[in-house]
Every structure is written in C-alpha cells, then in structure tokens.
Amino acid sequence: MKRRIRSGMSAGLLAVAACVALHSPDSLAARDAQTILKETCQGCHTPEADNALSRISHQRKTPEGWLMSIARMQTMHGLQISDDDRRTLVKYLADTQGLAPSETDGVRYALERRLNTVEHFDDQTSQMCGRCHSGARVALQRRPAQEWERLVNFHLGQWPSLEYQALARDRDWFDIARKDMVPLLAKRYPLDNPAWKKWLSTAPKSDALVGDWSFSGHLPGKGELAGVMSVSADAGDTFKVNVKGQYADGSPFNGDGSAILYSGYEWRGNVTVDGVTMRQVFAAQGNAMQGRMFEAEHDERGLDFVAAKQGSSRLLAVQPGYLKAGAETEVTLVGSGLTGKPNFGKGVEVVAVVEQSPERIRVKLKAAANAQPGLRNVTVGTLKGPTLSVYNSIASVKVVPEFSVARIGEGGGSTPKVQGRFDAEAWGKGADGKPYRIGVFPAQWKVEAFDDRAKEDEDVKFAGTMQADSGVFTPGDAGPNPQRKMSTNNAGNLKVIAAVDDAGKSLTGEGHMIVTVQRWNNPPIP
Ligand code: HEC
Ligand code: HEC
CATH class of the missing domain: 2.40.128.120 (Quinohemoprotein amine dehydrogenase alpha subunit, domain 2)
Structure with a gap:
C-alpha cells in the first residue's frame, strides 16, 4: 500500500506514526533495500562509485536516526515512500551503517526516552547544538568532517532565524559551527571507527x-x-x-x-x-x-x-536491596543459573531458604544488631554483581528525579498528560562517614509552591494532583483556565516533597518539577 504523508501533517503525528513503524515488524516488505534506494532516493541523491549514494552512504546512525532522516525527506522534501518500504530501508541502513554498541554507550537514555535526563556535554556543544534538541541526537551519529559541515549548512538553510535566537545572536554561530564544531565533531564522532567494523564481523546471529x-x-x-x-x-x-x-x-x-x-x-x-x-x-x-x-x-x-x-549464569538483582540492622526480612535474588548458597556478607545471616530455582532464590535474612552500616557484595556460588545495603538509620532522603518536567494535556485536546513519577531514595552514612544509597523506600508525597511567584499564582491548586502514597503526579487539563490570573493555563513551578518514616522519625527530601505545556514536537530522538 502506498500512503503519502502530506506535508501538512504535524511533526507530532509523524513522530507517532514513525515510532509505531519502528517497533512493529509485522509486515516486512518484499522489495529489497537496494531497489528502494534506487527508485525512491536516487532521484535526488547522486550515485557514486561502489554502489554508493551521495550523503546517504557517508553517515552511520541508530534505527531511530535513520527513521528521522527519512521522515524528514518526507515532510521537507516531498519524498514519497510507503510505510513498508521505509521499514525495509531503516532496517537495511541500521544493519549496514549503524553504530557499534560502544558508540551508543552513555547516550542510550535518549533512545530509551528518559526525558528527564540532565545532559553533561561541554559548554560549547551544549550551547551551539544542545539548545534545540538533545546533545545525544548529535552523539548518536557518525560522519566525516564534510558531512558534519553539510549538516551545519542544512541547519542554517532550513532555519535561518536560528542566528537571531538566544545563544546565537551573541556570537557568530555559523562561523563557530564551521570552524570549531565541525572539526570537533569529526574527531569525536568519526565515520570510520574500528569498533563498528569489528562489531559487524563479530555480532552474533x-x-x-x-x-x-x-x-x-x-x-x-x-x-x-x-x-x-x-x-x-x-x-x-x-x-x-x-x-x-x-x-x-x-x-x-x-x-x-x-x-x-x-x-x-x-x-x-x-x-x-x-x-x-x-x-x-x-x-x-x-x-x-x-x-x-x-x-x-x-x-x-x-x-x-x-x-x-536462561542457560547462562548471571545474578541480576536483589529485591529489595536493603535490610535494617537487627531486623529480619525476606529478599529475592533474580537471575539465571543460580546454584549454590547465597552469601550476603558480614553481619547478615541466611535464616532460611524459602524457595530456590535457577532463576530465583527467596531467602529469609537477619542482620545482626551490631552489623556495620554499608554495602555488602551479594554472591551466589561464583556469581556476583548486586549489593545489599545494611543500615541503622536513614541519614537523608533524595527525590529521584531531582529535576523533572510534567506536562498538562487532554482538556479537549488529543495530547495526553505527561505525569511526574518519583522515587524516594534513602541514603545512609557509612562507617567511613561517606553517604551510601540504601534504596527506594515507601514515602508520603506532596507538592508545594517552588517560589513566591508560584505561591501567588496558586500553582499547587491548579497545576495538578500528587498521589500521596505513590509519588505519581497527574497534571491539570490543557487550555486556558478562566479561574487563573489572565486565564493562563495550568502550568506550574513546584517543589516535590517526599517524607520517609524511619522508626517513627520522619525524614524529607525535595525535588523540583516544572509543569508545562504539551510537547508538540516529539520525534523518536528528543
Ligand atoms: C525530493 C528530493 C529527495 C529525495 C527523494 C530524497 N532526499 Fe534525502 N535529501 C534531500 C535534500 C535536499 C537533502 C539535504 C537537506 C537535508 O538534510 O534535509 C537530503 C539529505 C539527506 C540525508 C542527509 C541528512 C543529514 O542529516 O545530513 C540523508 C541521510 C538522506 N537525505 C536520506 C534519504 C533517503 C534514504 C532517501 C530515500 C528514501 C532520500 N533521502 C530521498 C532530498 C531528497
Ligand atoms: C535552531 C535549533 C537547532 C540548533 C541550534 C541545532 N539543531 Fe540540529 N536539528 C534541529 C532540527 C529542528 C532538526 C530536525 C529534526 C527532524 O528531522 O525532525 C535537527 C536535526 C539534527 C540532526 C539529525 C539530522 C539527520 O537527519 O540525521 C543532527 C545530527 C543534528 N541536528 C545535529 C546538530 C548539531 C551538530 C548542531 C550544532 C552544530 C545542531 N544540530 C544545532 C534544530 C537545531
């Protein structure tokens, strides 16, 4: 079936259609990728030696990256391609011009859609390239200098107003992009990297x-x-x-x-x-x-x-991963090929093995009253990996994520609300005085105005509701709210507060949440 995505289709809709396409293998096209490249891309992309096509053959990226490039050909350049053909091309290009596992290390959060991640790139990269989209979008591509330069040219040609925007009008953006960023990117993210060739020849079937x-x-x-x-x-x-x-x-x-x-x-x-x-x-x-x-x-x-x-041997997790000194509790070890006796380190005794299979061991544990607070390496036979925290008392509570964005939605519109979802992490103080993570604890949750402005605007009343026992925040409806000053929408600036009970003593932690408008443009790589 040939379906044309009209240029009037919103980027958001395209992103949704694109995302569905990427994750559904149901109907794989019969037409092979080489034919599609020839018939649908070659009209604009010039054939080169060795069966290559201009631009296309000189880049490597993730499946999401390829999908976004092709989707852009559709929305910006009028490319017509069926969903089946696009799927075939994304698969072929990601397989033959993809990234090695090591090349995605550290930036997988963007693919995994962990949208509250706070990125850490150098200042120049963040300001020049990480102000409109994530820095990860850049780090998930490999190109030679010439292709990085063409990308810069494309940016300015497509969005000329970018030079007048903040973080560009204060500098010569185009000059810095060409002279500083292009060589830097070509060095940091080169097309030719032995890791990819090695991965291609060693990847299992x-x-x-x-x-x-x-x-x-x-x-x-x-x-x-x-x-x-x-x-x-x-x-x-x-x-x-x-x-x-x-x-x-x-x-x-x-x-x-x-x-x-x-x-x-x-x-x-x-x-x-x-x-x-x-x-x-x-x-x-x-x-x-x-x-x-x-x-x-x-x-x-x-x-x-x-x-x-299953069949391999690995210890994945200890659930829950903490135990109070002097207390008894049941924990479950999860993994594969679990054989032998579990050991939880000094001061922690296995009172009984309740259940044992290669995938799961359930044990009753007791920590000595004088067990030293801190982390223990957990082992089963020769397997290790996870840790168990033993604690006496909780020293502090952290709200995770510390900074987050929730979004209003619905209210007659088609964009769903984006909730805030939080964990309360308890931290202890080790014998060495250093803080260590105990684990995620049940907590009582609430929100408060982040500052005077938020207080005056009654953000707590309008921006949404926090579920007290789960740390799930549901934002308010989208659209103007006549009850608010100047009928503004239900945006807000809030403190997220978790109270954890430690033997009758309440400890609190605090995070920051912005409740803002819908994400209108939501491509597969943010
Ligand atoms: C109607 C013309 C047209 C067709 C058809 C077309 N492209 Fe393009 N393509 C362009 C133009 C113009 C550019 C440069 C501007 C840009 O990057 O958007 C480009 C650039 C690209 C780039 C480089 C993007 C970057 O980030 O540097 C890739 C990759 C690409 N095209 C892939 C494809 C594939 C795959 C097809 C076939 C499925 C295709 N194009 C079909 C016009 C086209
Ligand atoms: C003015 C905002 C803005 C700035 C600044 C910006 N970008 Fe982009 N970038 C975009 C937009 C918009 C797209 C297209 C998104 C789409 O295809 O849906 C894009 C796409 C991309 C892509 C994907 C292109 C493809 O088809 O593979 C890469 C890679 C990229 N940018 C890198 C950079 C780099 C490197 C810099 C800094 C030199 C930069 N961007 C600066 C807005 C920006």
Missing part, C-alpha cells in the same frame, strides 16, 4: 536471542518486578515475545508482542501488557539484555529492565 530470559525491573511509583520473557524466532530478525512476571506487591505483569533486532543488538519490542501497549528499547548482547520498557502513549511510565538468558 539474531537466533542467539531465542529462548527464555529471566528479567528484573523497577517502575517508579510502583516498585520492583521479576519474571520470564520468552523469545521465539520469526522471519528476518524478528521475534515473538511473551512476558510473564509479577510486581513485588503481587500484581501481574503479563503480555505478548513482537520485536525486531537492528544493527545486531538494537532490540525494539512492542508488547501489550495487561491491555497497555509498551515499547522495549534494549541493547541485546550475548546473554544479556538491558534498557527500558515504557508505555507507548506515556513514555514517562517506564521501567528499568535487565535480563539474563
């Missing part, structure tokens, strides 16, 4: 991922979960996926779906869990998968996910 995977996860505002993900092979690097799991509070986490593998390790799944469509963005390498699984319509609702293939 996708069927290596077929089998059962033991997983562990954590969802802010809900808690920890564990279970098994079963993966079976489908055509052309695609899979059928089934998840069966449970949260620590006993509620189920079951679902079915599909996934596709790009670049030999970029796992993108689409799994419906209890009626809700969720995306999986994982790095799948050997016997390990790691990443984030989030709701398609609400990417702020997502869980950190880590999995180990």
